[in-house]
Amino acid sequence: MSGFDRVLWYVARIAACAALLSVGAFVVSELLTDRVAFLQTMWWIPRRWFALVCLVLCLVVVGLQRRSMFAWWLLAFAAFLSVRALLLDWGVPRERPASGLRLVHWNASWPSSNATRVSLDVLLATNADVIVLTDSGTIFRNDNDEAIRAAHYDIAHAGRFALLSRLRVMEAIPLLAHDACNISRFTLDFSGVPLVLEAVDLPSDVDLPRYTLAQTLANELESLRATPPDIALGDFNITRGSASLGLLYPGFEESFAARGTGWGVSYPRHAPLIHIDLTLVGPRFVTLRSAIIDPGAGRHAMQVVDLAARESR
Structure with a gap:
């Protein structure tokens, strides 16, 4: 493995960890909302922006690890969270x-x-x-x-x-x-x-x-x-x-x-x-x-x- 490939490998692992942690934090905040005092701030982050950060990180992971099925599944889940968060803040014309x-x-x-x-x-x-x-x-x-x-x-x-x-x-x-x-x-x-x-x-x-x-x-x-x-x-x-x-x-x-x-x-x-x-x-x-x-x-x-x-x- 060349020096560049090694750096890329580490970057991919760091990005994957960041994406997984952000998606996990989003899900935890959705489940607990404001029940736990020290997690309340995480719940108060606007949902659509939080979900967008998750989506961007997952896109980076897919870009670095295109052959990883886990990366694609994580991206699909982040996309679902983003759409759901957007729809919760928007209602159809009535x-x-x-x-x-x-x-x-x-x-x-x-x-x-x-x-x-x-x-x-x-x-x-x-x-x-x-x-x-x-x-x-x-x-x-x-x-x-x-x-x-x-x-x-x-x-x-x-x-x-x-x-x-x-x-x-x-x-x-x-x-x-x-x-x-x-x-x-x-x-x-x-x-x-x-x-x-x-x-x-x-x-x-x-x-x-x-x-x-x-x-x-x-x-x-x-x-x-x-x-x-x-x-x-x-x-x-x-x-x-x-x-x-x-x-x-x-x-x-x-x-x-x-x-x-x-x-x-x-x-x-x-x-x-x-x-x-x-x-x-x-x-x-x-x-x-x-x-x-x-x-x-x-x-x-x-x-x-x-x-x-x-x-x-």
Whole structure:
């Protein structure tokens, strides 16, 4: 074996190890999500980029070892992971349903006065039945509240959240507010039946173990309310598919995963990488359509979700 062939042999082995480790790490992170604190960061890496790195490394291995069936099988598996990751962040085109309940959530993050009017126009253009805002800032200043009421919305506040609703607001109360964890509860009159929403805003600290946090909050919520909500929505600072979401709201489905359309990543707005703004739907309702749109300001994109009561389908 010549010196060049020996170098090539070592490079091929190193590339194969790197490819195998990256694919293995991807699979482990998919299985564990955020259950293990020290592996949480690996789960938070955007899935499509993580899978793309795996695919590129496998392509290098195939280029160096074209006769290796193992290299080709590894490449095929990495290609499958890449396509799957891409499809989880993208939904097929769907028309807005002719009927149903339309919800909008936006973490406004204290928008400036200059950005407020643009964002308010986008909000009102959604023609939503219910709009939930986190840290609404200057949204209600000047004559904006008049424009909101002219669009037939009632306004309610609870904790860090503001509610714009065309349904009668029966109750608006903060459930908890501590350690950057904020959850408020809104009860609305939905065709004579109470509809309960919980607005959620959780810490953005990337080092905070989400699974442990979710366990703590789930126990606290159980003592604060008699029944779970019908819908939970907000800036969870937890990525779609995380095991911790199942602790907070067991049995709920994430709306974009169920019936998403377009790109489903919400943060940061200018160059979205991850989906941390979520709408979780309980068993009383089914998702008809879920989309992420640009509100024209702020750091977060806006969620627009169409729902229907299960008994009406």
